[in-house]
Amino acid sequence: MTITPSSQSHNSHRLPIFLVLLLHLASSSSRSLILEAAAAAEEEDEQRSITLPGCPERCGDTPIPFPFGTKPGCFREGFQVTCNDSFTPHRAFLAYTGVNQHIAEIYYKVGWHYPVWRIDHDNTALELIDISVTKGEARAYGLVSSLCNAANLSGDYVAKCQNLALGERGPFILSVTRNLLVGVGWRVEPKIMSYLWSAYRNSTYEFSLACLSDLMGMPKLLQLATNGSCSSRGCCQAALPEAAPLTDFGTWFSIDENPMWQTNPCSYAMVVESEWYSFSTPDLYGVEVLPRRYPRGVPFVLDFSIRNGACPGKGQKPPRDYACVSGNSYCANASGGAAHGYVCRCLEHYDGNPYIANGCQDIDECRLRKLNPELYPCSTDGICKNRLGGYDCPCKPGMKGDGIKGTCTDKFPLAARVIVGGICGIFSIAAISFLILLRKEKQKTREFYQKNGGLTLEKAKFIKLFKKEDLKPILKSSNLIGKGGFGEVYKGFLDNEEVAVKKPISGTMLENEQFANEVIIQSRVIHKNIIRLIGCCLEVDTPMLVYEFLSNGSLYDILHSKKKVSLTLGVRLSIVVESADGLVYMHSKTNTKIIHGDVKPANILLDDKFAPKISDFGISRLIARDKKHTGSIIGDMSYMDPVYVQTGLLTDKSDVYSFGVVILELISGKKATHSDGSSLVNNFLETGKKKNKATELFDKEIAVAGDLDILDSLAGLAVECLNLDVDQRPSMTEVLERLLIINQSHKS
Template sequence: MRTPSRSRPLPTILLLILAGAASVIAEQDEQQPVTHPGCPDKCGNISIPFPFGLMPGCFREGFEVTCDHTFDPPRAFLADRDTNRITVTEHDESAVPDDSYRSYSYPNTSYCPIELMDVSVDRSQARVYGPITSGCSTNSTTYKLKDQVMMLGRLTSAGPFAVSEALNVVIGVGWRVGVTAGSSYTTSSTAVACRSELPAGRLEDARNGSCAGRGCCEAALRQENSYYGPVTNVAPGLRLEDSNALWKTNPCSYAMVVEKSGYNFSTLDLYGDKVLPGRFPKGVPVVLDFAIVGDAACPEKGRRPPPDYACVSNNSYCVNATVGQSGYALSYVCKCAEHYEGNPYIANGCQDIDECKFPDLYYCSTNGICKNRLGGYDCPCKPGMKGDGKLGHCAEKFPLVAKVIVGTTGCIFIIVVISLIFLLRKEKRKTREFYEKNGGPTLEKAKIIKLFKREELVPILKSSNRIGKGGFGEVYKGNIGNELVAVKKPIKGNLLEKEQFANEVIIQSQVIHKNIIRLIGCCLEVDTPLLVYEFLSNGSLDDILHGDGKKPLNLDIRLSIASESADGLAYMHSQTNTIILHGDVKPANILLDDKFVAKISDFGISRLIAREKQHTRYVIGDTSYMDPVYLQSGLLTEKSDVYSFGVVLLELISRKKTFDDNSLVNVFIEAHRRGERATELFDNEIAVAEDLELLQNLAGMAVECLNLDVDQRPAMTDIAHRLLIMNQSRNS
């Protein structure tokens, strides 16, 4: 059985607020049309807005209304009794207390139309008179059952109506009775929605206005009680818990689906078959949701709507709905845009609201001037005032306090000017102190280092320009002249920042290699010095492999990245005047330019050890990539970088992230120990048959780097040479 998704009505309180607002706004133009020209728009006292209608050509399919003029005033009914109707079945029934046997007389069945109470186009709802199912005793063993079922639509086709689950409830009235929400027959196996019981016939336990289970019970209307998805019939059923007791103490029991607050329990309703029906001669109020049902939902943005599209008014929009009982039917409703009201189903039906006529709904300060405009309103403050009248912030431009301030400003102006000059001189002196403290005079002599002014770099240090954050600080992207650069700002308050900065500038000014990030210059006129690097457009290897900037990488590019990264590290280890140990080798510190050329960045740990400080416990690095031997001994060597590079190699060929538990490393090492190929660990993007041998060689090289015996690890120069040969062989 096909089951459409559940309708989602607005919360009751919100609907009541919207209803009140709509009723007030509707008063602004009583002549505003609600239906097509030439079509009647009323039946008696009830407004009939399109898509509802009374004549051919005046309604959409499924929304025809019949106006019965035999009543005074005339009464409106949903047309087509075959589709929308109330079925009334009356028969006598005998029962015994244990409900084990029942005998029925031949039922007498009749049909009647569903009467409209009112229609709200803006809420896509209609209120109708709903049926009341009753069971009234005639003697100690027999009672008369009057089943009333309201049906909406056919079983084989979708109708536009469904009973609102949010705005209706199931009510049961009786001495000892269970009420079902899915069937109208006493023998139904449908679960009891609520149960009313007065133990030992204590009618005094019932309380007017209370449906807590003593003479009256109430339950929510549940979607699961409907066979067809959205609730398309109102069929509350009675289940007598003790039929013999009915004659003695409770002549009648009732079951109904009714609008919330539409029924107020009275103890008098427990007596006789005239009291409760007399209060509701037409039936109880029931709220129906309605929608346009057909073969299409709301058209996608930019798509032309179908020929029979219902939202024809300017300033209207479409909302998908789930009203209708057929699983394959689509439905939607039309709404007027914000600050418009009227009927979105007719041409020019959504009219601009003159908000200024309704100050209780659209606030404008008493010191503001309300001005209506299409699609809203403005509330500028009166002349001589400033602020926003919508927010109630209208104040005099020159109140008494302001006038006093303006008067005294002249007296203190000279003091302010003098103070400003003093502050400027102090700031200039402070800038000079920072410059000298950060080694400016010394670095002036280093011609390859450009010293930037504070005003050149500070505008780049905006949160919107931040592109990264690491253990030592934040990185920002910006332009200096026509060059795009990366500006690094060390974390303020880091006890090691001055040591880092001095060491980094000295070391990096001497490092010139195509696979090492280039230091352009620095700014010394701030408390925390700033470093300026070349900007690489493809970000870090970590972003490319795992982050939001994840991109496809073929094996050639990965092999080149590995070879170039190894070449940069080998240069640091063996071809500089002082051995440079990186100490934090990881994908995040391997940057890529627009052609995926790799460059080593962030000499975070090398700054601390360049001055012959090889033993340190204060190195900041990512332990997921860090040499376990170093973590135990505190001794950082070239082989520590080799270990970290081995982890990077594994991430390159597997595209899996390593973590503190070393799970990725352990899996590869274990496979190598057993002499197995690690085929299933390689990234599917590159694990093709003809490349498996090369991938296995790379995995073997990585395992060599990860050897816990430091002396058994290859040198970085050896790794770089082997990767270079692999790369050249593949490209030859």
């Protein structure tokens, strides 16, 4: 008795394909070479676009090449894909109206001529596995039909039969060359029942395809069926016919009484991708084995095509909606014949997506011949050279002929070859030695990079990591602009920006996370009066820092160099006010409180308009991880807080003390030198104790009668900053407020 569908049942890899085929054909010894080239091809494919600009290229793990797409404007009619984000990873489903599948569940009583009852379950969308525009194919999951003995063990059966609808005028048909009908069971005859459109008779007709698996009466010595074999003993298969395109069909069963239902209760039918399913004898035992093993279904292959058009004739202008838009592409009739539309292909020696502009790209035959030398021959005496639309294989130097045909022969005598061979041997030794040295140098560079915290700084957003080759043109003696205890400073250009490169003395910089944290802290400090850290170079023993370059050098150079620049009181007030603003930002307006620790005129740089920027966060490196007590005293003793020197406790009031010395140096024009009883600081403190005017200590260039009160106010503020009682010193915020008042008074 045959179960047939009712009329209701019809209402319802990322790798290029040539690499996949070669992988199947290759021997085990060449698999690693194939996978290596495949990985390179995959990396190259990732750089190519497979769809229209602005359209998603993937749904979960499934690439979505045009003409398929998930958003409006991203697909041609009939190729819409729904990306279901309720799964992890997301899954892709065909959204074209009429493309669906469902299970018809039928209870059949043996000996009766019609079903007892039937339930048609809801239609479900086809889930995509992958899409190949190169082959014009899409792989999808198809449900497994089953025929099982009823739960009451009476000999009655429940058939769960798959119905698949692809739509009569849709872009999809079942591939007859890439799929098989497979049946699994003790005695089973699966069938394909299909209503097909006949272009010749302009009507529909029913088609049936079947195979038979029969183990009844087999001698026990034959051991029933064989794993991996599908030869009608436990497993049968049938090729699909090429008579007409398959669009709407179902997988069904012919039922014969099976006396083995107690141990073999179920049989199965499925349309599945050729060579995908491997039969195993345990599949004959148990209930719903295959549907449970493959809950999403088994893979099968659909051919797709552009239905609303045909290939233009020779010399004809393509229609407006012509799909083959890529250069180096051509049009071909679809696998179902001209009536089923056309597909686009890349020309020979090109690969990619012919449905998008510039989608077909040249194939590198020289790389692919490593996978299969027979596919792209080039003799061992030839040199493979790729070119657009093909490749060449000229003979090696010293030979003549054609490498593709394998006709390369020597054109030099033996003696000449011996001499050339000797020279080449010497050259090879030299080259190998050079490569060894180069490899050691690269290894050393990697070690420096990791030691200096490169892995941490890679994650920082506001810092550039320069290679040492980038800085090499700058680190010339002609570009040296400064030298001191920290190291050397060079001036140059990077990315069309003038920069200052600090090359520290070896061993002076912290290592690994401490240095990385210091750089990250500096890169996050963004203020108009604080020097901007652009980036750093970690590929050297002691990392180098790259800052913005300021044309007027340091305040120390302006006040004390041989080419001393005359500064008015207004300019000096502007410098001290803006410098104080930068320190206030560091102390109280950053996520991590930053104490400079070495405030002095040499660390206050000036741009071409004499606007100051604070540089060289020397001590902040030591407290980058919330350390408040330093292991050693670092800084210029002429500007250093005596309390810090005595206790080793560095606070924001330490910067206040140093800033007080800077104010004195600005209003006096004299250097702040550290010596017993004769320093600039002591002179002002003594004058303050005697409550005398400090007129004699002021710079003669600015000590004019009208500005003496301003200078006295500045001197008084500086003396307060120098108070040995830390608690009596003003904060930098208070210093800034008073400086703004003094500056406003001067302007008035």
